[in-house]
Amino acid sequence: MSARIKVTRSSGNVFADLGRPQPEEALAKARLAYEIEQSIRKRGLTQAEAAKILGIDQPKVSALRNGRLSGFSVERLIRFLNALNRDVEIVVSEKPRSRRRGRLVVRAA
Numbered sequence: 001m002s003a004r005i006k007v008t009r010s011s012g013n014v015f016a017d018l019g020r021p022q023p024e025e026a027l028a029k030a031r032l033a034y035e036i037e038q039s040i041r042k043r044g045l046t047q048a049e050a051a052k053i054l055g056i057d058q059p060k061v062s063a064l065r066n067g068r069l070s071g072f073s074v075e076r077l078i079r080f081l082n083a084l085n086r087d088v089e090i091v092v093s094e095k096p097r098s099r100r101r102g103r104l105v106v107r108a109a
Helices: 023-043 047-054 058-065 074-083
Strands: none
Touching: 023 058, 023 074, 047 058, 047 074
């Protein structure tokens, strides 16, 4: 007899699924950090070189690259992307009637 495994469908936000506070902000920060990591990789930068470009010390670059984002605001992550020659576009729109409130979403182009 095989054991049944209970599966729960994801909401699309792992932070919400885990019951984390401010899950939309946490997901936005994670996606911004991912884009920063990709930019650093594509440019072949060391952590020390990235730190100089971003105006932070190397341990903060290490924290950023390892997903330890509590010390970084969304605005600061956006500034880092700009420093890495990436454009960031913010679009404000009406929420659909089907949703109770507005949300924050980060998409990469």
